[in-house]
Amino acid sequence: xxxxxxxxxxxxxxxxxxxxxxxxxxxxxxxxxxxxxxxxxxxxxxxxxxxxxxxxxxxxxxxxxxxxxxxxxxxxxxxxxxxxxxxxxxxxxxxxxxxxxxxxxxx
Amino acid sequence: xxxxxxxxxxxxxxxxxxxxxxxxxxxxxxxxxxxxxxxxxxxxxxxxxxxxxxxxxxxxxxxxxxxxxxxxxxxxxxxxxxxxxxxxxxxxxxxxxxxxxxxxxxxxxxxxxxxxxxxxxx
Numbered sequence: 001x002x003x004x005x006x007x008x009x010x011x012x013x014x015x016x017x018x019x020x021x022x023x024x025x026x027x028x029x030x031x032x033x034x035x036x037x038x039x040x041x042x043x044x045x046x047x048x049x050x051x052x053x054x055x056x057x058x059x060x061x062x063x064x065x066x067x068x069x070x071x072x073x074x075x076x077x078x079x080x081x082x083x084x085x086x087x088x089x090x091x092x093x094x095x096x097x098x099x100x101x102x103x104x105x106x107x
Numbered sequence: 108x109x110x111x112x113x114x115x116x117x118x119x120x121x122x123x124x125x126x127x128x129x130x131x132x133x134x135x136x137x138x139x140x141x142x143x144x145x146x147x148x149x150x151x152x153x154x155x156x157x158x159x160x161x162x163x164x165x166x167x168x169x170x171x172x173x174x175x176x177x178x179x180x181x182x183x184x185x186x187x188x189x190x191x192x193x194x195x196x197x198x199x200x201x202x203x204x205x206x207x208x209x210x211x212x213x214x215x216x217x218x219x220x221x222x223x224x225x226x227x228x229x
Binding site: 001032034036038043044045046049055085087089091092093094095096097098099100101 | 142144151152153154157166168169202207211212213214215216217219220221222
Protein backbone atom coordinates (compact mmCIF):
# COMPACT_ATOMS: atom_id res chain seq x y z
CA UNK A 1 0.00 0.00 0.00
CA UNK A 2 1.04 3.59 -0.60
CA UNK A 3 2.10 5.46 2.53
CA UNK A 4 1.48 9.19 3.04
CA UNK A 5 4.03 11.10 5.12
CA UNK A 6 3.48 14.67 6.26
CA UNK A 7 6.04 17.12 7.60
CA UNK A 8 6.37 18.74 9.97
CA UNK A 9 4.17 17.03 12.59
CA UNK A 10 3.55 20.40 14.20
CA UNK A 11 4.49 24.02 13.72
CA UNK A 12 4.05 27.33 15.46
CA UNK A 13 3.95 30.55 13.44
CA UNK A 14 2.92 34.15 13.88
CA UNK A 15 -0.20 35.75 12.47
CA UNK A 16 0.57 36.86 8.93
CA UNK A 17 3.33 34.32 8.38
CA UNK A 18 3.51 32.11 5.32
CA UNK A 19 3.10 28.46 6.35
CA UNK A 20 4.03 25.43 4.28
CA UNK A 21 3.13 21.79 4.95
CA UNK A 22 4.53 18.94 2.91
CA UNK A 23 2.99 15.57 2.05
CA UNK A 24 4.93 12.81 0.36
CA UNK A 25 3.48 9.66 -1.18
CA UNK A 26 5.58 6.49 -1.24
CA UNK A 27 4.50 5.94 -4.87
CA UNK A 28 3.15 8.25 -7.53
CA UNK A 29 -0.51 9.18 -7.22
CA UNK A 30 -0.74 11.72 -10.06
CA UNK A 31 -2.80 14.60 -8.61
CA UNK A 32 -5.21 12.47 -6.54
CA UNK A 33 -4.34 14.33 -3.37
CA UNK A 34 -6.69 16.12 -0.99
CA UNK A 35 -6.10 18.33 2.04
CA UNK A 36 -8.45 18.51 5.02
CA UNK A 37 -8.61 20.93 7.92
CA UNK A 38 -9.80 19.79 11.34
CA UNK A 39 -10.25 22.55 13.89
CA UNK A 40 -10.12 21.56 17.58
CA UNK A 41 -13.22 19.59 18.53
CA UNK A 42 -14.69 19.86 15.04
CA UNK A 43 -15.34 17.64 12.05
CA UNK A 44 -12.74 17.45 9.23
CA UNK A 45 -13.49 19.70 6.28
CA UNK A 46 -12.28 19.34 2.71
CA UNK A 47 -9.97 22.22 1.78
CA UNK A 48 -8.31 21.21 -1.48
CA UNK A 49 -8.74 18.38 -3.97
CA UNK A 50 -6.90 17.39 -7.13
CA UNK A 51 -3.78 18.68 -5.38
CA UNK A 52 -4.52 22.32 -6.13
CA UNK A 53 -8.28 22.96 -6.52
CA UNK A 54 -9.87 24.89 -3.67
CA UNK A 55 -13.14 23.51 -2.36
CA UNK A 56 -15.99 26.01 -2.57
CA UNK A 57 -15.89 28.56 0.24
CA UNK A 58 -12.26 28.03 1.19
CA UNK A 59 -10.32 31.30 1.60
CA UNK A 60 -7.86 32.12 -1.15
CA UNK A 61 -4.96 32.29 1.31
CA UNK A 62 -4.93 28.49 1.09
CA UNK A 63 -3.24 26.91 -1.91
CA UNK A 64 -1.98 23.50 -2.92
CA UNK A 65 0.59 22.27 -5.38
CA UNK A 66 2.39 19.16 -6.50
CA UNK A 67 1.96 16.02 -8.51
CA UNK A 68 3.28 12.49 -8.43
CA UNK A 69 4.79 11.99 -4.99
CA UNK A 70 5.42 15.43 -3.53
CA UNK A 71 2.71 17.87 -2.51
CA UNK A 72 2.49 21.13 -0.58
CA UNK A 73 -0.23 23.00 1.29
CA UNK A 74 0.51 26.70 1.75
CA UNK A 75 -1.25 29.26 3.90
CA UNK A 76 -0.07 32.60 2.51
CA UNK A 77 -0.91 34.67 5.59
CA UNK A 78 -1.72 32.69 8.73
CA UNK A 79 -4.86 33.78 10.57
CA UNK A 80 -6.00 32.90 14.11
CA UNK A 81 -8.91 30.88 12.69
CA UNK A 82 -6.45 28.65 10.83
CA UNK A 83 -5.40 26.94 14.06
CA UNK A 84 -6.13 23.32 13.22
CA UNK A 85 -4.65 19.99 12.26
CA UNK A 86 -4.21 19.49 8.54
CA UNK A 87 -4.30 16.10 6.85
CA UNK A 88 -3.42 15.02 3.34
CA UNK A 89 -5.18 12.04 1.75
CA UNK A 90 -4.59 9.98 -1.36
CA UNK A 91 -7.77 9.07 -3.21
CA UNK A 92 -6.78 7.49 -6.51
CA UNK A 93 -7.80 4.03 -5.29
CA UNK A 94 -8.15 1.95 -2.14
CA UNK A 95 -6.94 2.36 0.50
CA UNK A 96 -7.83 6.05 0.93
CA UNK A 97 -4.82 6.68 3.20
CA UNK A 98 -4.42 9.84 5.28
CA UNK A 99 -1.16 11.44 6.36
CA UNK A 100 -0.48 11.53 10.09
CA UNK A 101 -1.47 15.20 10.35
CA UNK A 102 0.25 18.53 10.93
CA UNK A 103 -0.85 20.62 13.90
CA UNK A 104 -0.68 24.37 13.25
CA UNK A 105 -0.57 26.76 16.19
CA UNK A 106 -0.16 30.50 16.62
CA UNK A 107 3.09 31.68 18.18
CA UNK B 108 -28.27 20.94 2.37
CA UNK B 109 -26.28 17.73 2.73
CA UNK B 110 -26.72 16.14 6.14
CA UNK B 111 -25.13 12.97 7.48
CA UNK B 112 -26.23 11.70 10.89
CA UNK B 113 -24.41 8.82 12.53
CA UNK B 114 -25.91 6.72 15.31
CA UNK B 115 -25.32 3.46 17.11
CA UNK B 116 -22.14 4.21 19.00
CA UNK B 117 -21.63 3.34 22.64
CA UNK B 118 -19.73 1.23 25.14
CA UNK B 119 -19.10 -2.41 24.24
CA UNK B 120 -16.95 -5.12 25.76
CA UNK B 121 -13.97 -6.56 23.89
CA UNK B 122 -15.16 -9.26 21.52
CA UNK B 123 -18.59 -7.67 21.26
CA UNK B 124 -20.51 -6.29 18.31
CA UNK B 125 -22.06 -2.98 17.36
CA UNK B 126 -23.86 -1.65 14.29
CA UNK B 127 -23.44 1.95 13.24
CA UNK B 128 -25.87 3.76 10.97
CA UNK B 129 -25.46 6.86 8.82
CA UNK B 130 -28.68 8.53 7.71
CA UNK B 131 -28.21 10.80 4.71
CA UNK B 132 -30.29 13.63 3.29
CA UNK B 133 -29.97 16.57 0.94
CA UNK B 134 -28.51 14.67 -2.02
CA UNK B 135 -29.31 11.65 -4.24
CA UNK B 136 -27.90 9.02 -1.89
CA UNK B 137 -28.03 6.19 -4.43
CA UNK B 138 -25.69 8.07 -6.79
CA UNK B 139 -22.69 8.36 -4.46
CA UNK B 140 -20.18 6.05 -2.86
CA UNK B 141 -20.03 6.40 0.91
CA UNK B 142 -17.28 5.97 3.47
CA UNK B 143 -16.44 5.38 7.13
CA UNK B 144 -13.44 7.12 8.71
CA UNK B 145 -12.44 6.83 12.36
CA UNK B 146 -10.35 8.86 14.76
CA UNK B 147 -9.01 7.38 17.99
CA UNK B 148 -8.84 9.79 20.95
CA UNK B 149 -6.07 12.32 20.33
CA UNK B 150 -5.00 10.59 17.12
CA UNK B 151 -5.25 11.17 13.39
CA UNK B 152 -7.78 10.14 10.78
CA UNK B 153 -7.93 6.51 9.65
CA UNK B 154 -9.95 5.38 6.64
CA UNK B 155 -12.03 2.32 7.57
CA UNK B 156 -14.31 1.29 4.71
CA UNK B 157 -15.98 2.38 1.47
CA UNK B 158 -19.03 1.17 -0.40
CA UNK B 159 -19.94 1.91 -4.00
CA UNK B 160 -23.13 3.73 -4.93
CA UNK B 161 -24.97 0.52 -5.79
CA UNK B 162 -23.55 -1.36 -2.82
CA UNK B 163 -22.01 -3.95 -5.09
CA UNK B 164 -18.39 -3.15 -4.29
CA UNK B 165 -16.86 -2.74 -0.85
CA UNK B 166 -13.40 -1.91 0.44
CA UNK B 167 -11.85 -2.33 3.88
CA UNK B 168 -8.74 -1.25 5.72
CA UNK B 169 -6.52 -4.18 6.66
CA UNK B 170 -7.07 -3.33 10.34
CA UNK B 171 -10.79 -4.18 10.12
CA UNK B 172 -10.96 -6.70 7.26
CA UNK B 173 -12.84 -9.83 8.26
CA UNK B 174 -14.37 -8.14 11.34
CA UNK B 175 -16.31 -5.18 9.93
CA UNK B 176 -18.94 -5.20 7.20
CA UNK B 177 -20.23 -2.15 5.33
CA UNK B 178 -23.63 -2.07 3.66
CA UNK B 179 -26.26 0.37 2.51
CA UNK B 180 -30.00 0.56 1.92
CA UNK B 181 -30.62 3.05 -0.87
CA UNK B 182 -34.39 2.89 -0.27
CA UNK B 183 -33.77 4.24 3.24
CA UNK B 184 -30.86 6.58 2.38
CA UNK B 185 -28.83 4.86 5.05
CA UNK B 186 -25.39 3.27 5.29
CA UNK B 187 -24.31 0.81 7.95
CA UNK B 188 -21.15 -0.50 9.54
CA UNK B 189 -21.46 -3.86 11.31
CA UNK B 190 -18.55 -4.21 13.70
CA UNK B 191 -17.78 -7.64 15.17
CA UNK B 192 -14.97 -9.00 17.35
CA UNK B 193 -14.31 -5.51 18.64
CA UNK B 194 -10.96 -4.69 20.21
CA UNK B 195 -9.76 -1.91 22.47
CA UNK B 196 -7.91 -0.40 19.53
CA UNK B 197 -11.22 0.08 17.70
CA UNK B 198 -12.13 2.77 20.24
CA UNK B 199 -12.68 5.93 18.20
CA UNK B 200 -15.11 8.46 16.85
CA UNK B 201 -16.55 6.99 13.67
CA UNK B 202 -17.45 9.45 10.92
CA UNK B 203 -19.48 8.75 7.82
CA UNK B 204 -18.44 10.74 4.79
CA UNK B 205 -19.87 11.22 1.33
CA UNK B 206 -17.72 10.69 -1.75
CA UNK B 207 -17.45 13.88 -3.76
CA UNK B 208 -18.19 12.12 -7.05
CA UNK B 209 -20.27 9.07 -7.82
CA UNK B 210 -17.49 6.53 -8.05
CA UNK B 211 -15.49 5.38 -5.04
CA UNK B 212 -12.06 5.36 -6.66
CA UNK B 213 -10.84 8.78 -7.65
CA UNK B 214 -13.19 10.51 -5.25
CA UNK B 215 -12.39 12.38 -2.09
CA UNK B 216 -14.77 13.04 0.83
CA UNK B 217 -16.70 16.29 0.61
CA UNK B 218 -19.22 16.05 3.46
CA UNK B 219 -18.77 14.51 6.89
CA UNK B 220 -21.15 13.68 9.70
CA UNK B 221 -20.62 14.75 13.30
CA UNK B 222 -19.40 11.30 14.29
CA UNK B 223 -20.41 8.68 16.83
CA UNK B 224 -18.14 7.47 19.63
CA UNK B 225 -17.41 3.78 19.99
CA UNK B 226 -15.68 2.72 23.20
CA UNK B 227 -14.44 -0.85 23.55
CA UNK B 228 -13.66 -1.57 27.17
CA UNK B 229 -14.42 -4.09 29.91
